Amino acid sequence: MVEEAADEQRKADTMGLRRTRQRAQDGQYTADTHQASGPSDLAVELRGVRRQYGRGGSVVHALRGIDLALPRSTFTAVMGPSGSGKSTFLQCAAGLDRPTEGSVRLGGTEITGMSENRLTELRRTRLGFVFQAFNLLPSLTVEQNVVLPMRLAGQRTGSARSRREATEMLTRVGLGDKGDRRPGQLSGGQQQRVAVARALVTRPDVIFADEPTGALDTTTAAEILALLRNAVDSLGATVVMVTHDPAAAAYADQVLFLADGAIADSLPRAGAAQIAARMTALTARTAPAHAGAAA
């Protein structure tokens, strides 16, 4: 049962990160990496990360050399035009894909070259994921969904401690009284709250969020973003979030803008209008020449 759930969860996580994001974004970004006082302060560190697909004439350079150091307890948004490398970045940073070159460290642990088994264990115990499609297991109750990462990490599901921590996280996201429900009995916003509680419950080194508000209305989206912001501010969580929505990125401490597989720009904490303006400028700079000619 645990292994089945583990397999199902792993598939769901991988699918979530490989989801087809709406290819309708425009924008431009600024990027500015925080300075940390030492390696142990870093939750995420990428050095010279390149990822190419294919070979020879048909090679695609999805990431062209990403250098990044994100301190713990920070909230980073990643934006960029369609095809700029956001999904590839998230997959490489979260250990779901292997860079062609370069190194990735998570919570001070070098994951480059790690075996699949160790990577899986690291993802279960030290990373949290929040996806656009929630990715909850429909056959489990809300509480069981939240407990699952602890169970997969080896803790006994029924243990009083696991249940207490799950209840604490559900209360934190405003669903303390919904532990016995099934995901299908909750609204989309409530399901995403469960996903946030599940991502937080193991107190991971990093939470990777991929368009976490893409399926939600504006008000519900704001509530989810406030939860993520609060997790950073009050629990010391580290969040890396891919989004196409400048209003979502405005919750972050910094916005990194990808273009053509590289960090083209960054912006320290900014309002949605300023972020949208950067995206627009970036898109104008990187748009194919024929797009302008056709306009």
Ligand SMILES: Nc1ncnc2c1ncn2[C@@H]1O[C@H](COP(=O)(O)OP(=O)(O)OP(=O)(O)O)[C@@H](O)[C@H]1O
């Ligand atoms: N499996 C693959 N094989 C070949 N090329 C790929 C593969 N995955 C991604 N690419 C290419 O790598 C580049 C970056 O893709 P990626 O999906 O990371 O961009 P993205 O910014 O997430 O795009 P979107 O916002 O449209 O989802 C694109 O040119 C894409 O076509």
